[in-house]
Amino acid sequence: MDSRLDNAPCGYFSITDAGIIREVNQTLLNMLQHDNPELAGLHVESVLSVTNKLLFHTYFYPHIQLYGQVNEMYMSLRTNSGGDVPVLLNGIRRTRDGESRIDIVVVEMRKRIEHEKDVLQTKVKLQELYQATNEANKRLELLNEEYERKQQELMLINSRLEAMATTDPLTGLRNRRYFQDHLTTLLAKHQDSGQPLSMLIIDIDHFKHINDTYGHPIGDIVLAKLAELLQSMSRETDIIARFGGEEFVAILPETGKEQAVDIAEALCRATAATPMDDYRITISLGVATAEVGETNGTLVKKADTALYASKSGGRNRVTHAGDL
């Protein structure tokens, strides 16, 4: 053997297809603590532990036979005294003098393999972490879905509650609270835009008499029927509410004095002309149109004053506060 190969800084040996060692360089002999020429002629298994035999036969051998080359394989060689030398191995299968030979070089990797094992451990830990994170994320997603479902339920319940809180149960109209809130909002809008805004207060004439004569259940029917009529004659933007007792109110956005009076008179006529079940009623109305600096209180007060004028003027009629 060439002396440079014999003493090259890597172990070199060659084996036959049957696995018999043919040549060994001095570096490998030193590595395995063997004396020349003990190794040549032995089967390669004689320098392999049980595990490494398994690795050699399931990995190295079929691979080099099928593809002619093995690169960067990690395995261990057995020393004469039974110790293991971890090595990095390259092999190539060639035909020389009509016979095929597998040339193998090995480099000791004692320090390197410790590093590799560290890396492997880190990878295993990372994988566990990655899996744990994935599972935690899945649980979070499920929780989030549940949370969203609950929130939807809550919003549905909330809107039902809100409707209940702003609705008059007897007539199905909006209640006084809703009216007050919206009057505030619409007044502010009116101040900003300069668009006119009017309101009506509607009171059933002699309602006490109906109650006293026919009883409260009939009074309730009359209230509900009138509410139905008022609602049916209102525009989409109008807000009709029950103010309390036999009193109703209407907010008429973007409506000036004349139009408001027309609407009021139409309601007054329709009520007188429409039988409420078997009973006929009339209503008195007070109309007010908002002016500069108007507040909830002053507007309602003006409409109330106009209503009072309709009542004292003979009932079944409309009075606008501006005409007083």
Add this chain to the structure above:
Amino acid sequence: MSIDILQRNHVKVLGSGDQTIVFAHGFGCDQEMWRHIVPAFEQNYRIVLFDYVGSGKSQIDLYDSTKYNDLHGYAQDVLDVMEALELKDTVFVGHSVSGMIGMLASIRNPEYFSRMIMIGSSPRYMNDQPDYFGGFNKSDIDELLEMMQLNFIGWASYLAPIVMQNSDRKELAEELERTFCSRDPHIARQFAEVTFYSDCRSSLEKASVPSLILQCSDDSISPVEVGDYLHAHLKNSKLRQMTAKGHYPQLSHPDEMAQCMKDYLAGV
């Protein structure tokens, strides 16, 4: 359906003859390992080659880690291929763990098989002393798995699929594919575990298809004791000792192996 199976297992059909020989590769290989044997039979037999799902050029996305956590999952591959090709009375040649996979398949559907040929097969690799000698202690197998892990960059790592999908590292993926004949390190590892921790001893007595056990001399994976054990527990089995050494006579001694197969099939 049949087209799916043929693609899934990368099935190749060649040669011509009245009888069909199905060749099944073992762990760490694919159908390439039969290339020196096939020429000796393709004149007189129809030849079927295939890769198990997860190996070679099979459709890797059909790998199911629950199904293939057991040799029965691989046996189903054998039966699927046979059903897809409407085979009957085949000669099944299984190398190493495939001898046992074929044996398990033959218990479930014996009509597909007329003869079995097992090469270097072992019903259990681990020793079960004092009654059974498989050749390996559990610590040897554990160490083997660790060494394979260190040899296989990214094996058992969640990073591996990323490496595989990264086109910059294409040559690495190809190298991994060639090294363990599997494109996915998780699959290769699971196949190794399923193979080396397997125990088929209790199934042997249920097998009825006549078989030939080809035993290499000096096979450190399936030692002579294992061949004797198989012969003693398999009905209608013949044991033939080869002069070939090692675990891959189909690669190292193809002529002798082909002759042994021909002798057996001729009834010698």
